[in-house]
Amino acid sequence: MPLKTFVREIGNISKKSSAREHKLRRGRAHIAPEASSSSTPVGSSTALIEQGQWANLPPELLLDIIQRVEAREKCWPGRRDVVACASVCRSWREITKEIVKTPEQCGFLTFPISLKQPGPRDTPIQCFIRRERATSTYRLYMGLSPALSGDLSKLLLAAKKVRRATSTDFVISLVGDDFSRSSNNYVGKLRSNFLGTKFNIFDSQPPPGSNVQSSCQSRRKTHLKQVLPSVPMSNYNTANISYELNVLRTRGPRRMQCIMHSIPISAIEEGGIAPTPMAFTNCLDEDSSPLIDSEGKKPQVGFNSTGYGRSPKSVQTAPLVLKNKAPRWHEQLQCWCLNFKGRVTVASVKNFQLVAAVEPSQNVTVTEQEKVILQFGKIGKDIFTMDYHYPLSAFQAFAICLSSFDTKPVCE
Template sequence: MSFRSILHDMKEELGSISRKGFDVKLGHGFRSKSQRVVQDNFVVIDAFKQSCWANMPPELLRDVLMRIETSESTWPPRRNVVACAGVCRSWRETTKEIVKTPELSGKLTFPISVKQPGSRDTLIQCYIKRHRGSQTYYLFLGLSSASYDDGKFLLAAKKCRRPTCTDYIISMNPEYVSKGSSAYIGKLRSNFLGTKFTIYDTQPSNAGAKMTRSRSTRLVGSKQIAPRAPAGNYHVAHIAYELNVLGSRGPRKMQCVMDTIPASAIEPGGLAPTQTEFVNNNVDSFPSISFFRSKSIRVDNCQSEAIPIRKEGMLCLRNKAPRWHEQLQCWCLNFNGRVTVASVKNFQLVASREDGSEHESVILQFGKVGKDVFTMDYQYPISAFQAFAICLSSFDTKIACE
């Protein structure tokens, strides 16, 4: 029996259960919930226990899921792996054990994959589409060398201008990009000049992560104003663009200090924090603060924090210095065919050592290939979320940098 036949039988089995009166819901995040029905003799029966797929022997189940995971290596066929995780609890647990993190497999399967470090061996190829009218940006997983193909959607961002700063709201929902959405996972905030940025995450990447309060964390008593909004912001990275006060010729110069990734992560055997699941924020665990604030406090919240040149023991990324091409009369970088249009936004980031030297391997590269299409390739130790946020900083207007 082929794998497609097995999946077809699964759908028929679930359909028959639904027709018998059971309500089966497979939600975002690959959770399954079955309503229990009380019979005349008051015996509670789980709908999935009546399914032959839930009672499959563990050895056989593991063998079937391993074959499906191996054969469906790219999207959209890889959605079959996700469908298997939504059948029942036993299927979900087995699938989670089989599917490896992007660090080991180079594959983005579940939603949590966008928060996990990329592959150690190769760059994961993605691209960003910009919609100028709505000021939104969409990140897709590139499925082929053609950057214009519709790939697997990963993240969306929306630009929000404020009097003293600019926010980029990042969400996993392409249709509703807002802090009030349950799909909101973080943001990028700039200073007034657009030269300094701070990346915030709604989830702590490690036990020692520090939370920073903002207007989205205001509480009234013990209740949050926006119940679905995350209860705090955690620092992920600080980005700084070098000021070009003399107006000299040359590309932008940027530096990115990763607050959550140690410098040792890029060394052989080094490890970066890997988030395994989304954590539900507990509103009651945060103390209440005053609802009304003065105007000066609200303005201060929009100011970007002072960005250190380098944090002790933290990973520091710098843009790779381009070379001047005499014949073309332009600055050039080798993007290995992934970038085709010259732009001041194009960059490559490499890790910087404490002695000032640089690693040769490119951790993140971003460049233009069309009017509103840009490629984004990243690898370990940063995640798709972190790479996307760093690339968003390049879109922002920089008054004093060029």
């Protein structure tokens, strides 16, 4: 059987199994959920899938098949065949997860957890954002631009702008039609202050290696059945964004600074490694559940003394600080200019490039200091490009770019 026909047949099996799971669970998932012998009754559809003909393939043959599929499909929509292999059964899923590498290693986005893993070190992952003014939603797609990608663009993340009395929230989801915090599609949010000058990035799960995550895992089995599905997920303050005030209305672009509390400065030093989550963790225990703060709102567990909540003891190193790259004034064009290497074509106050703010005492090479970690710019009406590098993830980069869309009357 040709490999292409084999993969197509696997995809059809994956679609059928996903449809059965949808009827049983009434939820959507990118990968078929884990099935355990204790929780799955004999004779159910999941049990039949686990005992199907594809689950009995020899491990050596199965490994060779999945390796060929993964090596052949380098971009979307072809990467959906890799996801289809992981959706056949548990044995296929385990082998696929071992073969598929992180975006830092391979430069590809495959599973949903890839959106929270650091990007590649050498070449950026190029995306674009489509803004829908009528619904106040923002969609992040994989691709160079809508003109080049067209209908084949892969939706990565979506955000909805929610205005409140004293702040503005951008709720970020894996899908474009479900922005509920009690949903499994919820991945985090961005919150601004009243003036739109300061923002906090909240993640739905704690960063890897923090003591909040370990306490969550130890109590999840005890309290999971006691928590109603409508209870919102916990939020963890992983970054702060601040825009410099421009009260005198001086001419020039916005000035911003990002403090990434979940990424240590050692990540960009020689031999440094950025925190890389390998799976989603839903923390619903009593210790990490939000209580009530002084303003009568639910606080978010933070990673800095000035933010919401408390700081874990495991985070001792200095956080990574990003600053916007200073543009140069072009006398002939009479505007501020940055080299976006053809990725930005329309002048806008929203355009920016972020580089690392490094102290002389820190062991960071000149190349790393000058490397653009994140760039964002306008290419058309309601169309913006977003290119990000290591150590930022797609979720973090998208949240930073969303801060540029909020109204800032005192910064322009």
